[in-house]
Amino acid sequence: MKLTEHQVQHVARLARLALTPDELSKYGAQLSAILDAVDALSQVDTSGVPPTSGVDTSELEARLRLGGSTPHLREDVVAGEVGAKAALANAPQVEGSSFAIPKVIE
Amino acid sequence: MPRSDFQVVIGLEVHAQLLTTSKLFSGASTSFGGAPNAHTSIVCLGLPGVLPVLNQQAVELAIRAGLALECTVAERSEWSRKHYFYPDLPKGYQITQYEFPVCLGGRVTFDGADGEKSVRLTRIHMEEDAGKLVHEGSVSLVDLNRAGTPLLEIVSEPDLRSADDAVEYLKSLRDILVWIGVNDGNLEEGSFRCDANVSVMRHGSNTFGTRCELKNLNSFRFIKQAIEIEATRQVEIIESGGKVDQETRLFDPQRAETRSMRSKEDAHDYRYFPDPDLPPLLLSKDRIEGERAKQPELPRARRRRYVEALGLPAYDAGVLTADRAMSEFFERCLAEVGDAKQVSNWFMGELSRLLNESKSTISQVKFTPAQFGAVLKAVKDSVVSGPGAKELFADLFATGKEPSVIIQEKGLAQVNDDGPLLEAIAAAMAESPKNVESYRGGNTKIVGYFVGQVMKKVGGKGNPKRINELLVEKLKG
Structure with missing residues (x-):
């Protein structure tokens, strides 16, 4: 699948990447090759297979059905605050206890 | 064709902050105020290598809201990353639920200008809030205290047909969320926010016009005003032969206008994908049904019961159910006394007056329902006179002393001999x-x-x- 220069430009812009015309064609070709490689997967018949969005949860779901509780949850307590001083330790510019950045206006 | 030949069509998106102590994916506090960036953790700062862990109370509150709003609570929902660059979003993406939200469907019922109305909900999902920007001189200041705060986004179908109905819908929704302890209902502090999707079409048409999304609607008055101004703007465009562009518009209350937010132009390419750091949220049927069994009677149902079963005037029923704490206290006093009208009269009259005068709320009252019952019994048994009872009650309200003691100390007993x-x-x-x-x-x-x-x-x-x-x-x- 050959990406158009316009599509490559758009993706670059969304990622805030400034590409030279040379880079545009270089990365455009690489991106197209990656899509082609992934495209090979579409030859496999996956009808009836639910899309996988992350880890396999079939075991967890089975446990839930047997009365287990939802795993991977955190108790609602305040913990692990680092405070403003540490939060700002690497900030290039600080004002008060805020990060100061070049002005952004709607 | 004048404005009156057009019908406005409104769908609302509400962002309600969940009443948790800590953030959605980290242990940083959600408390309002505090010095900028005081309530931050490595997770909400978006530092490299950190992992989000879901707050179980946020899940609990989302289920509760879903059930109260008659949604189907999903046994499996998923987390996605929504990407955009803005300085209030340190990670460069927001964790939200996209394809598989925690709740589907549902409805909100309210009293419109011409009777009871019901608006369908599309979905409810959880997501994290962004930080706050303050513009000062030549710089913008970033405060990430709010970043990562859990929100519930409640999306309605485009079922609303007037700005007034939109406001009534929002009030009803807010009443329910506050009642079930999911949200504090505070528009000023931004814990209950609303965006409106507005379009217009000719009366009798079945085809919706192109919609615009209105932002910055932080009071009920602004919501009504913004919808009306936007509908008029769209009618004028159509009337002069133009075409409404689908876009995001900012409401400016000072100038009473809506204006295009150009910066959002290519923001619609959010490149959503499942968040690999978070497993799907799995909820057992038992968990959901267990939560359903714990559901309280909701304000509208309770209001109806007060009118139909207790014989109270609609106005009284409205006042008594405006606040859950008030209503619960009323119920406990009613259990002591038995006569709903009599208890209601005391609540509507003396108690309301004393609460107003002392600028206090029902949860701060010093007396117990049993003591309230004792006052009414003293009246019934002619121990105190009518005016004496008011004095007795005022003293009870102020001190919380036993009514029998107050009667003695203040010499309030009637001479019955x-x-x-x-x-x-x-x-x-x-x-x-x-x-x-x-x-x-x-x-x-x-x-x-x-x-x-x-x-x-x-x-x-x-x-x-x-x-x-x-x-x-x-x-x-």
């Missing part, structure tokens, strides 16, 4: 033979004068009914 009353009557008649003659001559109205005299002699503590009875007997001679 005939002995002292008869003595006072005899004295009053002796002082005023002329009036006795007048009564006997047929001027029976003069009994009121004697009641007053007798009451004065017993220090205002006589039982007026008994005084009246005894007086009539004696005056007749």
